[in-house]
Amino acid sequence: MIDVDTAFFHSWFRNYVKSFYTEDPKIQQNIRLKEEHTLRVCTEILQLGKALNLNKNALRLAETIALFHDIGRFEQFKTYGTFDDRVSENHATLGLKVLKATAILSRLTKTEQTIVYKAIEYHNVRKVPDNADKIIELHSKLIRDADKLDIWYVVTNYYSERYRHRNPALELExxxxxxxxxxxxxxxxxxxxxxxxxxxxxxxxxxxxxxxxxxxxxxxxxxxxxxxxxxxxxxxxxxxxxxxxxxxxxxxxxxxxxxxxxxxxx
Ligand SMILES: [Fe+2]
Known part of the structure; x- marks a missing residue:
């Protein structure tokens, strides 16, 4: 994949998320929360990937995975009003449905598409399967680390600010x-x-x-x-x-x- 692909994906992501924007401040707050989370995870994964000396193509692939790893969150919140997978549905699976229905990854090679799909599928499982292909394993582990870094960022800010603004969605009620x-x-x-x-x-x-x-x-x-x-x-x-x-x-x-x-x- 090339830089133009990442730019294209970012622009598609921005428009996709915008279609979920609403006047309802409670919903809007949570749509923005996941949009901003996603963009920070892109930054985290690039920082981590560079620290690990990944090549340019691997970095672009990692960024694509970060950009799409939570794409199911928007549909999830719109449909169920919660980010709790236990009472709605698995947001990774939901995300894969969105990506496949829109065929947004079709500009990538089949191998690249498989890596992106699998890393998204594995980003929220308890453990990355031991028999996963080495490149899929690498990318799954990258997104899992980058994702956690940003969730920690979000929740530690929230714990110190919570007395001012409560968000029940962040507390899973x-x-x-x-x-x-x-x-x-x-x-x-x-x-x-x-x-x-x-x-x-x-x-x-x-x-x-x-x-x-x-x-x-x-x-x-x-x-x-x-x-x-x-x-x-x-x-x-x-x-x-x-x-x-x-x-x-x-x-x-x-x-x-x-x-x-x-x-x-x-
Ligand atoms: Fe995430």
Whole structure:
């Protein structure tokens, strides 16, 4: 693919999203949220890809995946009024339907199209399949890291600003009580990513987001997490208990270990 293709995709994306704009401020806010998220994920993935010394074609492909990874979000919010896949439908699958129905990727080679489709399909699964093709695996891991970096950016800003503007869509309508579920604490202490189906409170969601650290793939991503103080910012939004202190120390140790580990990943 060439630079003209990425420019074409960006312009198509802008127009596509504009067709969802509405006068209703509650809906408009969420359409804009995902539009801005997408554009920042494009920036994140390029930064990460460059840190990993990817070639120009791989960078363009990564940017295309970032641009389209959440394309299903707009239809999802319009139809169901939520970003919660559990009560609507899988937004990655929905996105693939949009991309295939519009045949927007037809200017790419068949191989490139497969990489884009598969990386989008795998961007929100619990684990990228072990038997995935190496290039598909690389691109799936890139979008997963870049996507998480931006969700962390969005939620850490939200946790500090929340007292001013609430957005129930960002809280998945979970109750904001002091409780949290111990399974999330145990998952973190065992370096496991938790299951979103266990979410019961808003605090659980913060714990789930902390546990994404165990799903990060590349050394530069770990460095960005440390530079941006992601762990500290989410911990601040949780109650000050012994459990939380324990996971805080555990996560910080894990992060330091992953950063100092000799790595050929950049
Ligand atoms: Fe995303």
């Amino acid at each position: 979970l109750p904001d009580t002091p409780e949290y579920s111990l399974c999330f604490i145990n998952d973190i202490l065992n370096n496991r990513v938790s299951n979103s189906h266990d979410l019961k409170t808003f605090n659980d969601m913060k714990l789930l987001q902390l546990g994404w650290l165990f799903d990060i793939n590349f050394a530069p991503t770990f460095r960005y997490i440390q530079q941006r103080r992601i762990i500290e910012k989410i911990i601040t939004a949780l109650p000050d208990t012994d459990d939380i202190q324990k996971i805080r120390n555990h996560l910080k140790e894990y992060l330091e270990k992953r950063i100092s580990a000799r790595s050929n990943e950049g």
